Amino acid sequence: MQRFKTIDTSITALGSLEVLSQVEVTQLKEAGENGLYELLRRCVLAILNTGSHSDNAKTILEAYPDFRIDIIQQDRGIRLKLFNAPGDAFVDGQMIRSTREMVFTALRDIVYAQSESEKPRIDLNNGPDITDYVFHFLRNAKMMCPGEDPRIVVCWGGHSIGESEYKYTKDVGHELGLRGLDICTGCGPGAMKGPMKGATISHAKQRIRSGRYIGLTEPGIIAAEPPNPIVNELAILPDIEKRLEAFVRLGHGIVIFPGGVGTAEELLYVLGILLHPMNKDIPFPLVLTGPQESEPYFRQLHEFIAKTLGFEAQQKYKIIIDDSELAARELSEGMEHVKEYRKKTNDAFHFNWQLTIDEDYQRPFQPTHENMAKLRLHKDAPVHELAANLRRAFSGIVSGNVKEAGICAIEEHGPFEIHGDKEIMDPFDELLTAFVQQHRMKLPGSDYEPCYRVVT
DSSP, X not given: OOOOOEEEEEEEOOSSSOSOOHHHHHHHHHHHHTTOHHHHHHHHHHHHTTTOOXXXXXXXXXXXXXXXXXXXXXXXXXXXXXXXXXXXXXXXXXXXXXXXXXXXXHHHHHHHHHHHHTSTTOOTTSHHHHHHHHHHHHHHTTOOOTTOOSOEEEEEOOSSOOHHHHHHHHHHHHHHHHTTOEEEEOSSSGGGTHHHHHHHHHHHHTTOSOOOEEEEEOHHHHTTSOOOTTOSEEEEOSSHHHHHHHHHHHOSEEEEXXXXXXXXXXXXXXXXXXTSGGGTTSOOOEEEEEOGGGHHHHHHHHHHHHHHTOHHHHTTOEEEESOXXXXXXXXXXXXHXXXXXXXXXXXXXXXXTTOOOOGGGTSOOOOOHHHHHHOOOOTTSOHHHHHHHHHHHHHHHHHHXXXXXXXXXXXXXOSEEEEOOHHHHHHHHXXXXXXXXXXXXXXXXXOOOOSEEEEO
16 A cells, blocks of 8 residues: 655644633543544545545545544643644645644534534424524534625536636636635535636735635545635535535525536536425526536536426526636626525525425435435426435435445445436436546546446
């Protein structure tokens, strides 16, 4: 096994957990010692691997088997001692400042998630309670900015896109930043980094010194997509469903760039919500965009939506090819509609309370072989329910591709079997085959071994 340069160090809080009572310090230390240590270790190791070229969580964890953390209690707060930490996270022996901030963000979010879930007032099987949980989680992460106009654009897309597609995401981010809009992504590389990079330049041009580069992730995927260094606000939600809800509650519009299975999962998630009868009048700008070479990708995705969810679903988004200025203008104008609607309905600017999200979209889906085989992918299902199960199918494939638990399950039991009506499974299989041919399942140059098998 290849060995990498490592460093032993000791760090104090920065950005989060800087001011703590002695009781809070004790609670944090106890939480780190009582079952949450391994989760903290994995998240911190991912953060220290910012810039890694691997998209395999298992590979990253195996590269640093001796990495460990000691949580030291002291009167003035928490100190972390790191042993065998990745050397690339340091400059002249000092941890990079953004990395240090995110390390303590991980500790903050993991402990908060655990403590909130144990409170008797929280029923995480109940939809309104789940939404309330997401609200309090984001508030604890200080991501609420009451009174500020809607301007958060959620950017979704692949972490292993090609060079021209990556450049285009920067161009769109630049145009969004020129219009004073902030960026929220899954915090990783590729289409999650490009818009932030573009916006940093345009924010500087517009003398915007409070630009927000928000990253939302979850423990199962952070190792495969370590946070990029531009992120200045990070939240690690407990699972993929709460992460997705955080995106649509916190954001005011979404732009989707080329990607793979994870991007398709995100598109199906937001489409399923927008197709809910209770949400038909709520403005939520949704733009799919990429350079000219990405036109076949979006055409295939558009055809897949037509064959599975139908014409109504296609009306929920706009596809804009090779025009970064038009894409940004569409989002900017959409923000004005969001602002006027929320003023008229007295909804908050900082959290989308009025959006109805069914519990099918909120309850965590465990992509086991049994659960994947049980998915109901039938043409006669209500369209927003079909979208929910298609989203779960794609989520399972993401797990089998990049998450440690999914990779291990595939190694032990073979590919997931996904069952459904022929009218659904044929376009599903066609789309996945196209993703494989376009190298959208893994990083370029790596061979793809399917983690799924379609059964009709």
